Amino acid sequence: DAGITQSPRHKVTETGTPVTLRCHQTENHRYMYWYRQDPGHGLRLIHYSYGVKDTDKGEVSDGYSVSRSKTEDFLLTLESATSSQTSVYFCAISVGTADMNTEAFFGQGTRLTVV
């Protein structure tokens, strides 16, 4: 599992509340990613990080923010949750470099329901 754990695994929250999902890795990987998975859309990149305090937006970043203050933790925050953010969220790491693309290893996923 490449030492990746996500928390919580399941969460139900109300519209308009902030929510933070945590991704923790134990193997000091530089590259970390947050994806969301929805039927018919596959996996879509929300935000990614190339290192501590080095983050950038993916293709579906609106309504989300991230932080990476330590190598091992990558936090995803929904600033004000909406029903459209009901999804399964996957954290991933990559052992690649800037010049060498490699596979991504995924966490177990977090199922988030916004009611």
Next chain:
Amino acid sequence: GENVEQHPSTLSVQEGDSAVIKCTYSDSASNYFPWYKQELGKRPQLIIDIRSNVGEKKDQRIAVTLNKTAKHFSLHITETQPEDSAVYFCAAPRPGTASKLTFGTGTRLQVTL
């Protein structure tokens, strides 16, 4: 950015038959093409990948072929078994990035007895 299209969205085969899933990509600079398998309720996991310097790679019953000219790559599963039933995703890296992957929309493979 990269655009990856995957077909078919669903595929049903009888046990023992072969299954083929095809993906096309848009950026000719893409050089790495992984395939992931996701069982129900589980995380996606890599099953095979190919780099742009080879045309085919095999691992037991699965193989991936790459046609750089046509910008498509395919997953081939032979002698399918019920445990092959899952959703399969292809992916390609976004141009000029380190492993930021663009995924296809997935193929649900059902292997029937």
